[in-house]
Amino acid sequence: PRVAALYIRKAAENMGRAKDVEEGLIGEIVRLANVAMRGPNGWEMVPLDEAGKKGLLDPDEQDEVENALAFFTLASSLHKKTERAPILIGAMSLWAGRITSSDFTEFVASLPTSTETASSGERAPVSSVPC
Numbered sequence: 001p002r003v004a005a006l007y008i009r010k011a012a013e014n015m016g017r018a019k020d021v022e023e024g025l026i027g028e029i030v031r032l033a034n035v036a037m038r039g040p041n042g043w044e045m046v047p048l049d050e051a052g053k054k055g056l057l058d059p060d061e062q063d064e065v066e067n068a069l070a071f072f073t074l075a076s077s078l079h080k081k082t083e084r085a086p087i088l089i090g091a092m093s094l095w096a097g098r099i100t101s102s103d104f105t106e107f108v109a110s111l112p113t114s115t116e117t118a119s120s121g122e123r124a125p126v127s128s129v130p131c
Helices: 004-014 018-032 048-053 059-078 081-095 104-109
Strands: 034-039 042-047
Touching: 004 018, 004 059, 018 048, 018 059, 034 048, 034 104, 042 048, 042 104, 048 059, 059 081
Parallel strands: none
Antiparallel strands: 034 042
């Protein structure tokens, strides 16, 4: 899972389709992905590509997100419907993640909140839930 995007790119290169896959599959994965970032008004939705370009994510963090998204995109596409849940649940345990049926707004609303004037001291749990 941690090198899924790398192997997709490598396979595409071996097939002479690197540009097609980078602009197609990988491009769509990145284009459709959003990350939750703390901002002045609490949790904010930031497109993955924008978060990387603005330095909100370092290159290692962006690679980690892209690899997770690539893995789960392929895992959910390649397996039979009856095989998907156990495979995806097992893989999510690698990131201490969870699989939920919620949109980004619902997910962000479930995260802890704090303000500078009245912080509870509670920290957000580490999560690698792809968005």
